[in-house]
Every structure is written in structure tokens, then in C-alpha cells.
Amino acid sequence: MRPAIRAARAEDLPELVALDEVCFGSEAWSAGAWVDEFERLSEDRVILVADEGRVVGYAVLLVPPVLEDVVEVLRVAVTPAERRTGIGGQLMVMALDRCAGRTVLLEVAASNESAIGLYRGFGFGEISRRRGYYGGGEDAVIMRWREET
Template sequence: MGTADIPAVHDLERRLFPVDAWPLQMFVDELAQAETRRYLVAEHGGHIVGYAGLMCIEPIADVQTIAVVPEQEGKGIGSALLTELIRESRRRSAEDVLLEVRADNPRAQQLYRRFGFDQIHVRPRYYRDGVDALIMRLRLDATDTTPREAGRP
């Protein structure tokens, strides 16, 4: 993601997360911290259809955001973005990757579990609309960056 992508990403942010959308300036501020941040966009047909961001301060990496437009869900975009965030976490020598996910978003939770994330905590009423956040963790020393296959531990 570059600064030229911010307006389009912010438009998607407001569309996808109307209650909890980040202000535009937050994206600007995040990109300005390249020493601890990495942000990506996914494009299809010349349009941004997904984006993701990571903060890494050793030994912890934290997925700040990940989103895919609904009409492109199920096409591997979220998996590709998450794979790259995990690779970046490894490059930055993180031991764990953390993230928050809405308790009412089973599709995202399933994606994270396929990558080996485990729920470690609940933040009650974390989101503005009162929904809990599930805190999930991936230990990098015991996993790779590919999703688990069905039936495999």
C-alpha cells in the first residue's frame, strides 16, 4: 500500500466497517511508520479489492486490519494477504502473531484457524456496537505460513 492508495482503501474501510472504520489520517499515520508497519493491497481489474496491515515490534506482530470486498470473498484474497503478513512477521523476527476478530464473524475466524491461530482471550464489548473481540495467536516457531489442510492438526 502506498499513500496514493489511501483514499480508495479508506472508502473500502467505511463501506466494510461502517461502525468501526478507521479515520483516513490513521492510514496516513500507519504508512509513515515503515520501521514497524507493513500494509498491503490486493487488486483485481485495476481496483483495490482487499487490504491488510501489520505492526511488528519484536517479539510480537499484530494484524492491525485485514479486509476483502464481499464480492471477492472466497477467491483466496484474504488467504494471500494473511500469508504475506505472516511472512513479514517472520522477516521481522516475530515469535507470535496476534489479532482481534469479531465474535460474530465466523468466516474470518475459520480463515485464521486454518492458518493455525488459536483463540487465547475475549475482550468483552470491544467493538463500538458492543460485539466481543476474540484475541487469536499464531506461534511462529511451531508453524508455517500455509493453511492447515482439512483433517490435519
Template sequence: MRPNIRPANPADLPAITTLDEVCFDSDAWSAAAWAEEFARLGSDRVVLVADEGEVAGYVVLLVPGAVEDPVDLLRIAVAPAARRTGIGRQLMSAVVQRCAGRTILLEVAESNESAAALYRGFGFTEISRRRGYYAGGEDAVIMRWQEDHE
């Protein structure tokens, strides 16, 4: 069964907050931070969810009003039980479709090879690094997607 990729709605907030805690543990966003993200839906935030009768994954985008400004992919997660099923790929497909004609930026931990491989598969390329950005001194790899790379 392919999940329905759809915009998040306020009823999704508890499930997304819980999924974020499962996926990111001590790096999870607080309930207050998630409430702030949801308060900005429709202005400059887009949250898409993979819905299989429950939230199986999500992606958060910061979408500036000016089309020349890059979109920031702030967060993406897939429930552990739903990983390796194509949900991450479906969420990323929805992102690049939603952001057609725009540049997308993201950062990924250097050690997160599965996520980096997913992003490279969509044409993201490394443009820089933030040395020692993550806990333990791990680098953040900054990646960019532009439509001509798709």
C-alpha cells in the first residue's frame, strides 16, 4: 500500500511530535517548537505527511515568499517500522514537485549515508560543510537541489 502524501493538518500534530521523538530522540523538537511550526502553516511552512491510516513519515519545509530565495528542507523522518519501504522517496518526490523552479537546501549528518544517498538520488549535490556542527563533533553536509539537476 502506497501512503497518501498530503499537507499536514492540526490533527496530525500529536502523531508528528511523537514520531519526531522516536526518530530523533534527544534531538527531537519540543512540543512548543512543533506548535510554532504548525502555527506558521500556510505562511512560510509546509509540512507534508505520509499517511497510511496513521502518520508514517513527514517532511518540514521553510518556503520563503520570494521564489528566488531557496527552500530549506528542515526535517524529514520516517517511522522505523516503515523504513526501506519507499516512503522517504515518496516524501522527497513530493518535495521536488512542490518546489519546482526553486532551489532546495538541506543539511545532513556526515554519517547518515542512507539519507545522503536518498538526496543524491534526487540530484542533490554537496556544496559545503559545517565542521563539528553536530554533537560529538560530526560535520553537517550542506546539499543543494536545483531543477536542472533533476
């Protein structure tokens, strides 16, 4: 069964917090940070979830109301058991559909080769690095996407 990609709902919050902890460990957002994200949904946040009867993935976007401002992909995660099944790609398709005509930025750990490959497959290209940004001195790769017209 392919998951349904849909907008997050308040009842998804506990599953999102738990999945974030599994995927990001010490870098996970706190429950309070997730509540703040939900409070901003009507302003500039989009949270998409992959739903298979439970949340198996999510993407969080910062979508400023001014069309000339860049969109930021703040977070993408898929439960470890569901990785390499296409769920990350499904989330990216839906996320980028919401960004038509806009520039999108994201950052990813330089060692996260599978995520970098996913993003490159969608047309993201590296534009810079933040040296030593992550714990242990790992670089953050900054990537940009712009829809071709």
C-alpha cells in the first residue's frame, strides 16, 4: 500500500515528535518546537505527512507569503523501516508542487548520501557548504532548486 501524502493534522503531533526523535536523535526538535510549527501552519508552515494508517514520513516547509522569497525545506524524514521505498520521493513531489515558480533551499549533512541523491534527482544542486555545522564537525551541504519554466 502506497502512503497517502496529506497535510498534517493536530492528532499527528505525537507521531511526528516520536518519528523526529528516531530519525534525528539528539538533533530532534522538542515537542514544544513541534507545537510551535503547528501554530504557524496558517502563516508560513506546511507540514506534509506520509500516512499508512500511521505516520511513516514527513516534510516541513517554510513558505513565506512573498513569492520572491525562497522556500526552505526545514525537515524531511522517513521511518527507518520505510526508507528506500519511495516515500521520501513522494513527499518531495508534493512539497515541490507547493513551490511552483519559487526557489527552494535546503541543507543536508554531507554524509547523508541517500538524501543528497534524492535531492539531486529532483534537480537540487549544491550551492555552498557550512563547514563544521553539525556535531562532530560535519559539513552541511546547502542545496537549491528552481522550477524550470
